[in-house]
Amino acid sequence: MKVAKTEHGASAHRIADGLRESILAGEVGPGERVRQEMVAAQYGASRVPVREALRILEAEGLVTLVANTGAWVSRLSLAECEELYQIRERLEPLLLRFSIPNLSGEKIAELHRLAFAMETGTDVEAFLRLDRDFHWLSYSDADTNVLGETVQRLWNATQHYRRAFTRLFTIDAHRTVHQEHHLIVHAIEQRDVDDAERVLYGHIRRTRLELARHPQLFDHADN
Amino acid sequence: MKVAKTEHGASAHRIADGLRESILAGEVGPGERVRQEMVAAQYGASRVPVREALRILEAEGLVTLVANTGAWVSRLSLAECEELYQIRERLEPLLLRFSIPNLSGEKIAELHRLAFAMETGTDVEAFLRLDRDFHWLSYSDADTNVLGETVQRLWNATQHYRRAFTRLFTIDAHRTVHQEHHLIVHAIEQRDVDDAERVLYGHIRRTRLELARHPQLFDHADN
DNA sequence: TACGATGTGATTGAATCCAATTGCAAGAGA
DNA sequence: TCTCTTGCAATTGGATTCAATCACATCGTA
Structure with a gap:
């Protein structure tokens, strides 16, 4: 299947955006090779802007050249x-601290809704999307x-790896995640930045420790 | 003047490294334009690898495209x-934490020497270099x-901005920096990672607060 | 005189073409 | 049969060439 995504222009940025989406969506997995000619054909461009796009994605850590x-x-x-994850433990609480004073009541209500919505779903992709939406809204x-x-x-x-990891969540692990989300919303509601930082730090940290219990996720085949 | 820096090859990485050094050395300052043709000529290359180099530096935050x-x-x-600086406050203590258990006695002795060496110099460039050497050795x-x-x-x-900022240091500010460096070395010597984190956090934080007292450093002309 | 439209030069962006490097495979030799 | 060498094909890297965009200056007009 060959989709002509962009009509005429295929700037390096557009290619980078497209490739990023493909990688994040899981269409191409870690370790898979990316041939310049292929993506050039896919986006109707030459290899030059593809190389620039690859440089961009390399800097983001999504591609290794x-x-x-x-x-x-x-x-x-x-x-x-x-x-x-350890970097996230340190930075995301700081980001949340910056966001909390500016969050409107409507957004906090939406955070509530998202936290509850996540409890009902069972689909992995839906969970990932809601989880991302939740945290991003809290930082927005x-x-x-x-x-x-x-x-x-x-x-x-x-x-x-978050996607692969989420599939292995037990019922209890899910429940803990949801509880922590509610705790985060509560701290935001109270505008208690210190408490929010603490809870979020623990939230990410606990996830990291859980992740370390599944080393098989990183046993890649050598292809 | 046309200097053929690199004999034959002028890969994107080499150009990026060279440009990075030029920027860090202050040869080109913030706000100055970088013309593709210029650097291409300077490195004896065409504009294609220059564009890739600029993408790399853009991702590092050194260049704006x-x-x-x-x-x-x-x-x-x-x-x-x-x-x-706030990001540094959160990340560098973590990095130091990772490094401390592995630092040899020789390196700690060298940290001592660097901390003392900084006290004697007055040159801004020397201070910057020693400061960088000191912290990097502690992370190494x-x-x-x-x-x-x-x-x-x-x-x-x-x-x-660190360079411009350092020029404005008072004697007292210098003294405080040196004291903090000695405190860091002491904590490292004791292998007290928590104390080291605390001191380093305060070290960076205090510098940030000092920096905020010199907003004129950021009053750029519009060129 | 101030403001807006237009055209031109300069600079960037991309396509094509050519060179260089790599990895693999086939074959020779022990 | 194993290993080392050698050559070829595939792919990437860079130079050249062509196209598109933007900034600025010039001119015209209110």
């Missing part, structure tokens, strides 16, 4: 993934320039 | 600079993949 050899969708070791009024994008990159870089 | 318009050395507002045995590079990018992105 090896000189004169090729590009692969980045593969994380368990240690690297834990590292990214942070008046920052670089911190938000940094956090976004951290989420993107670990997206694939 | 505007479509169909051009590239400029990134300029920070006071708010952005403070944001970067952290067994991390992404955290170290993240911190490095944060340092690079703020390098120019």
